[in-house]
Amino acid sequence: MNMSEDDLIKQEVHNAFEAIKAGGIILYPTDTVWGIGCDASNPDAVKKIYDLKQREESKSMIVLTNGDRMVWQVFANIPDVAWQILDLAEKPTTLVLDNPKNVAKNLIAPDNTLGMRIVKEPFCFKLMERMKRPLVSTSANISGMPTPTQFKEIDHHILDGVDYIVNLHHDKVAARPSTIIKLGNDAQVKVIRP
Template sequence: MIDIQKETQNALEVIKNGGIILYPTDTVWGIGCDASNEEAVKKIFALKQREESKSMIVLVNGERMLYQVFNELPQVAWDIWDNSKKPTTLILDKPKNVAKNIIAEDNTLGVRMVSEEFCYKLMERMKRPLVSTSANISGEPTPKSFKEISPEIIKGVDYVVNLHHDKICDKPSTIIKLTLDSQVKIIRK
């Protein structure tokens, strides 16, 4: 049986040393690193062959971590998270305490609150948000399972989390952009 504590510790060691990991999320497989480590974020952009002008999202494991990244949130953010039937990423204004290269040009950042056990425990140990971007080369389809992840991605990360390799995901998260003045725009359903 695979030990989630051991996998969490292995991933934590890699992340602490500036590495990037391939890991299961509450949606699709993701490539991640410490959201405050600019050099690690650069490695992800290089691996994905993605323009640095395209921002990535971060995962948080609760309200305390969310407020490490944003001073204020529109009230409607809580309503959306409370009433969402599937994982939902919110793009919010004025992030702080994260690497500059994951913030969009309009000073926004996508964030998703997760309760998936591995991600939650890893962030609990990191005490920081986790970068999350789909495990594919930019422009290629998002893999729905571990088997669909390209060898280039698997070889390009510093650690592959040994959990949920048999899990199938049919969809990435919903993405909604929310401004501090409560304007709402649905980016992806």
């Protein structure tokens, strides 16, 4: 019997949620490239991702949120221009904002900023609905290596190092990584990755 796409997503959300709840890290499809993720408020899980990617903790990662409400959970002050950019964005856009809160300290960049993207991709959206908190996201590669555009390009070191691999979209070729825009509370706007 073939499961419907909805049932499959439900099953994968359940499996991924169980791994995350146990402090694990997952490999999952996002609205852009394959990501490695965990509960954004769990510093031990965040550290596992840095270790797996062989990445310095000073190079911060981003969090995914599933809507405005979750964005407010992470940032007390959001410049008005942030909402304008998100409303006008035609492709996935990550905003780097000042003074994040309610997330693991080792996720926050040395300049006290954090990248955040709102996703509508059904798996990510439903997983965060279940978690009730943001999901860490970083590309599924060893630091310094190329970002894989599809599942079959992901290094075996990454595949072996995660606690759960989401069983969706293994055949999909990813779009480019998101646009990244840094917004200071002083309303300065800087495009980091177009």
